[in-house]
Amino acid sequence: MNWSDVVFPLIAFMAGLIVTWWLRRRAYKAMFRWAERTEWKGDDILVAATRVPSILWCIILSALLAVEVSTLSHIWKTRAINGLWTLFIISLALSVVNVASGFIAYYGDRYKASQRAIIISNNIVRIVVFVLVVLGLLDVWGAPTAVLLIAIALAVLILVLSLREALPNLFAGLQLNARGRIKIGDYIKLETGEEGYVKEIDWANTHIEALGGGIVSIPNRKIVQGTVINYGRQLKQAREPFHFFGRAHLKELTGLKASNLRELVDILKTVPDSVVYYHTHNFIEEHHYLTPEPANDFSVWVSDALDDDILGERLAAIDTFEFTSLAALKDRLVSIIEEDLGQAAQHLHGHREAPEGREFNFIKSISVIVPTNYIVHDLREFLEALQVISLSSLYFHIFEARLRLGKGQNDFSAWLESSLDEKELAQDVARLDPYNYTLEGLRSLLIQLIEKRVK
Amino acid sequence: MRLLASKLSGKVIQNVNSTYAGGGVAEILSRMLPLFSQLGVDARWSVIKGNEEFFQVTKKIHNALHGRGGPLSPQEISLFKETSQKNIEEINLSGDILFIHDPQPIALVERKKEIGKKWIWRCHVDVSQPIEPVWNFLEPWVTQYDASVFSAPAFSRPLPIRQFLISPSIDPLSDKNRELPQEMIEDVLSKYGVPNDKPLIVQISRFDYLKDPVGVITAFKLVKRSIDCRLVLAGGTATDDPESNTVLAEVKEKAGNDPDIHILLIPPGSDLEINALQRAATVVLQKSLKEGFGLTVSEALWKAKPVVASAVGGIPLQVKNKSTGLLSHGIEGTAFAIRQILTNPEYAKWLGENGREHVRHNFLITRHLKEYLLLFISLDHSEDVIYLS
Structure with missing residues (x-):
């Protein structure tokens, strides 16, 4: 070498x-x-x-x-x-x-x-x-x-x-991750109705926690191709969740009937609050699709069956929203009728008898309250639930809870204030006089108020 | 409803009446039982047995409860008691809730002492003004029930047991109420020779003084003074009512030769024809002098028709004056109400739409079903606000 x-x-x-x-x-x-x-x-x-x-x-x-x-x-x-x-x-x-x-x-x-x-x-x-x-x-x-x-x-x-089925989802998943349009914790709503908080985006599906707690898995492809509203971050969580209840009611006849004003007031004094509740809320329950007339059954009967439009008008003018207890509402009804009876005695004209078959039948309302699957933890969930709950549920939390159950305010306001510290919003909801709206109209107003706050 | 139904899980509801076919009770039960089944409620249906004489007696009792006819004879009382005793001994009462319809099987409640269970008497009859001896005969049985159910407040009477108010209902999918194509409506009009060229005023009811068909014609003539229109009086004559032919003759006489008045005799079971005539109407009338619940009013309201009806029986529950229709108290009032509707199509439309909504929320079979569920649930509760978990 x-x-x-x-x-x-x-x-x-x-x-x-x-x-x-x-x-x-x-x-x-x-x-x-x-x-x-x-x-x-x-x-x-x-x-x-x-x-x-x-x-x-x-x-x-x-x-x-x-x-x-x-x-x-x-x-x-x-x-x-x-x-x-x-x-x-x-x-x-x-x-x-x-x-x-x-x-x-x-x-x-x-x-x-x-x-x-x-x-x-x-x-x-x-x-x-x-x-x-x-x-x-x-x-x-x-x-x-x-x-x-x-x-x-x-x-x-x-x-x-x-993998011909899985691949589009895989690529869609990569696309979702790459674009960052949807992140874990976002609240999304698809055009097909699915909605909830994003819990996970894996190679095939996006998993969202739907209202009521269930996990819904949506193929990534569906999210990429469809219209998705992303409401963004999670809102403040309530200290206690709001549980929506549904309500159904049954009418129980008391067997008590009045043919004239004296009988009406005498029986009215003795009947339980459930009877007063029925006759002051029956119109809303049966005619909630109409703008409720500020009328109660007593006023309608006095006007129609006794033909006393003046007293009928006075009874109709009672603002139920003013009262936070049925006992107080009953006292007002009794005092107006007794005042009228006193004046009639003074003028010696008395009062008419109702025609046969048109007596006033005292009816009691029996409420059956059932829990629904809607349990909400923040304002956004509350808003979504408001859009889908039954009218009977809305009725229960707004009307029945406030007056019949003696809570003094509707359930929504109480929850907004005590569990979410949304004092202003709670006051706005409490200020709404529900007797002036149809139930659907009331639902729309509540939705508007909450939407304004969420945005 | 599913939630309510789930609270009845494991319970058997046993309906008992007098027949599987014919009559309003059988019709509503045959429509309701499949719905109960769909909700997972085990609802069954049994009938009592009896011979022709027994059912003649029960027919007499039925009429007497309505305030017609007279007291029962000792033989009739004896026959009713004997047949009832036989049924008490033979009928299989396996239900947890025994739902007994009308007076025919009323005595079955005697088994209550032996088997216990919850017992409800469903009274489909107006018992507000009965023939007193007949009511006194039935009352000892009525008071043994845990609860009773009436169709309207005015139909009940003071009782020591709980009384519930559950109105009857219509089935929107039945032939009498389902949607019909316009061609079918035209065909029925053409079949009965009624031109469809003017506003049509229609009253559907049997020819009976209590339905006041003569008063209807008088009101129509008052309307016709200012508005060109037609009247259709359609109904049947009852075989068990000899008066009906006399009424029909009087009606024809009153109508005279007026080509705008059409008196149509409709055979029983013509549900599609009745449906078509109601749908063809511009205004539907129910100018009864006395009425039961008057479900024909709900049928017309369901078709979004403006209704003018008398404020009798169960009609005011269906027609809230000036909201879901117009109530009248006399011939002139009826004519005035018809004129209001014919001259104000927008108002007529508004009334009709409200009427349909009212029926949708209050007089469809689904509401009826829900109230039955609530009734069964409430038997175990005495409070006015019941919380179910």
Whole structure:
């Protein structure tokens, strides 16, 4: 062996190492400056993942140069070059995997992707890189790749066919994560009616917690292709959730009948509050689709059956909303009728008898209260529930709770104030005189008030 | 409703009446039982047995409760008691709630001492002014029930047991009430020779003095002085009512040769024809002098027709004056109300729409079903506000 066979390759190696090392330093200095200037974390990931392997690449390049200038036989030279290329491909592949993992972790965290989605993405990257490495190495060592390529193509085809339903959802999921339009914790509503808080976006579905607590899984594709309203962040949570109740009622006859005003007032004094409640709220319950006349059954009977429009008007003019107890409402009714009876006695004109068959029948209202599935924890859920609860539920919380159950205010106002500290909104709701609206009209007004606050 | 129905889980509701076919009770039960079943409520239906003589006696009792006819003879009383005793001994009463309809099976409650359970008497009859001896004969049984149910407040009478008010209802999917194509309506008009060229005033009811068909013609003639229109009086004559032919003759005489008055004799069971005539009407009348619940009013209201009706029986429950129709108290008032409707189509439309909504919320079979569920539930509660978990 001649000394030059060793010295020249060594010189070439050292020279190559110096040049590549110098180039690497320049390149990383520039990259550090670039990384510092930008807020994007991607460049940091790129720098961190290639910094150490780049040393190896400098050595490999220098070694390649040394081999090229060496006097090795063609066979050994080829083997040495292939070995260096193998080393380079493997180190490059590891760097790519590191960079990709860094990006997946970064964007996964940014868009609150599930752990499952992150793992799946990492695995996909590793498989793809592994396949490319194998193909690269086979090419370097001169092995045939056609059979392997066909096998890979077939495997991909089978995978695509078997996942033809899942793939659009997978891509839609990636799209959702990438765009960041919908995030975990957002309240969304689809045009098809599903709505709730986003709990998880995985590779196939977006899982939302619907009103009432159930989890609804919606294919990602449906969310990407459809119209979705995103209401955004979660609102303040109530200390106690609001549970909506439904109400049905039954009429019980008391067997008591009045044919004239004296009988009416005498019986009225003795009947339970449930009777007063029935005769002052029956119109709303049976005719809630009409604007309620400010009338009660007593007023209608006095006007129609006793033909006393003046007293009928006085009884109709009683503002039920003024009262917070049925006993007080009954006292007002009794006092107006007794006053009228006193005046009649003074003027000696007395009062008429109702025609046969048109007596006043005292009826008692029996309420049956049942819990519904609607339990809400914040204003947005409350708003959504208000739009779908039955009118009987609305009636119960607004009318019955306030007057019949003696709470003094409607259930909505009470909850808004005590559990959500929404004092102003609670007052606005409490100020609404429900007797002046149809139940649907009342629902719309409440929705408007809450919407204004939520926005 | 499903929630309410779930509270009756495990309970058997046993309905008992006198027949599986014919009559309003059988009709409503045959429509309601499948609905109970859909809600998961085990509702069953049994009938009592009796010979022709027994049912003649029960017919007499029925009329007497309505205030017609006279007291029962000792033989009739004896026959009723004997047949009832036989039924008491033979009928299988397996229900947890025994829902007994009308007076025919009323005596079954004698089994209460033996088997216990909850007993409800569902009275479909107006017993406000009965023939007293007949009521006194039935009352000892009535008072043994846990509760009774009446169709209108005025139909009840003072009783020592709980009395509930549950109005009857219409089935929107029945032939009498379902939507009809315009061609079918035209066909029925053409079949009965009624030209569809003028506003049509229609009263559907049998030819009975209590339905005041003569008064209807008088009111129509008053209206016709100022508005060109037609009148259709459609109904049947009852075979068990000898008076009906006399009434029909009087009606024909009163109508004279007026080509705008159409008196139509409709055979029983012509539900589609009645439906078509109501749908063809511009105004539907029910000018009764006395009325039971008068469900024909709800049928007309369901078709969004403006209704003019007398304030009798159960009609004021269905027609809230000036909101869901117009109530009248006499011939002139009826004519005035018809004129108001014919000359104010927008007002007529508003009344009709309100009427339909009123029926939707208060007189459809679904409401009836719900109230029966509530009734069964309330038997176990004495409080006025019942909380179910």
